[in-house]
Amino acid sequence: MTSAPVQRPAVCVVGTVPGEGVQGRRIGIVDLDREGREFDRIDLAEEALPDHIRDRENGAGGEQKEARPRWVFSDTPKWYPPLLAAGVSIERCHDLRLTHAVIARSELVTAPEALRAAADWDAAPADATAADHAAALFDVDAGRGFIPQVPHDLEAALAEYARQTTAIENASDPGRLRLLLAAESAGGLVAAEMRSAGVPWDEAEHDRILTELLGPRPIRDGKPQKMLAKAEEVRAALDDPRANLDSPNRLLAALRNAGINVASTSKWELRTSEHPAIAPLLEYKKMARLLSANGWHWCDEWVDEGRYRPVYVPGGVVTGRWAASGGGALQIPRQLRPALRADKGWRLVSADVAQLEPRALAAMSGDRAMAAAGFGRDLYSGLVDAGVVSTRHEAKIAVLGAMYGSTTGEAGALVPRLRQNFPAAMHLVDSAAEAGRAGGVVSTWLGRTSPPPGERWQRLQREANRFDATVADEQRARRAAGDQGRFTRNFVVQGTAAEWALAWLADLRLRLAELPEIGAAADGGAGTRPAAASGPVFSRRAHLVFFLHDEVIVHAPAQQADEAAQAIRAAAASAGRLLFGDAPVDFPLDLSIGERALKD
DNA sequence: CTCAGCAGCGCG
């Protein structure tokens, strides 16, 4: 056995190294101390990596738990899924691609030049789907449609890590940036872990819902019977037996022929008509949507052995929100929520934050009046009680209007009342909008910076400033400036809310990992869990299975559900303190424990 | 035939 290392690494940089031995690819690992100096370097076969990392995480060789290193990865989706598949999870990482994306653009970074020059780090994430077909893409589509990946070799990782470290150290506020980057990287781990664990999904319940609403599953790709019947109902009401309901153009023509005067076939426009064809048509459209987006075909493709495994893309939205790339994780219709169902002997603990974005705004702007209006209660009702508006509905319209930049209609009429009552909050979003209108950038609370307007935007502004500019030129430019202003106005709020949510997620992840593993007996005995559905990492304790902007779902053994709920609450409180210190803003949760993940 | 762009609607 090896003796305990004299020095404990703060950071371990992982990457591929040249030289393919008989055992396949080799992986290098460089240990850095707290000052970033290299003090050990090893290399090993790729197959040996999971065991090596497990040993280091478990403290083999005398390392204490507190001494777990931060693993530096080129791209978490490239390195972590194989570890999870081997039953290995890690505590902390530094994702070079995610970090690069933030700090190459952050206003907090004072010397971004070296980072920006390293353009090969400015790439799309490795995507499981793309990776599967990477070889084919190379052969067939070389140079076209190929998603560039970041470098995965050790030397490139070391060089980029050094550049990033320097940039962060020299930032105007390194602490804030480090907080953001740690949360961002932790998000990368969570996304991989959630995909590995999967959302427990009751396929029979899903089928039951579809059958109830659409009729039994049709053989082959036909339309289900209730949908066909509904279509006939519409055609009868239109007195047009050949009307095509699936083509917007032809549907519009059919509606016109029936004397229904609408300019488009969208929902809100159809609702204005009283014609007897409208009600069944709206029902038909809803059915068609359910069938195509989350019907049987979707279930076949995305649900396997009782687990729904969407692909998450952390940092996929410019504001810092996550995106999805496959499986539609961000748009599961509420109709289908009952299909989320805990395994036997387990529970789903679901929690969402009430009015996260306005709370983030109150906190970051230090608006004490707004914070007080929401403290310990529904923020919208708080606005009514404070006499700012007269109904909860008005409060919601006004607050959303303030954050989105509404100027007309009901929202436009209500926003000035917020400006009067919450000057600090409104000044923050108004300033952000002004910066955007002028072509500038804005930053979130922790330092994520908005992308500057593009070349098209700059051209429109130039054209409007020429001596021979037409009225149309000026209109286009003004319009584009307004759009950019509303974007930056919303960016600071949505982005800061996303930071709070990431901090919540990161903290929760660590708390859940501290919960004890339940014993084999407590696992429920025979047949309680689909054994193949998730790896050993997630089969014995509460773990995250779903995250959607301001909402988490934890799958927990029944006897651990209360502890999981407590962890969710504690993590929310911790996230608030971490970001906003002692600011008098709270982030109350709606939390429920049950076999299903039903809200309300 | 492929494919980018759009409409429409789901989510926050």
Place this chain on the structure above:
DNA sequence: AAAGCGCGCTGCTGAG
């Protein structure tokens, strides 16, 4: 007659 942010996905459409 939909105003006002950020997304993804599906199916239709018109162009090549």
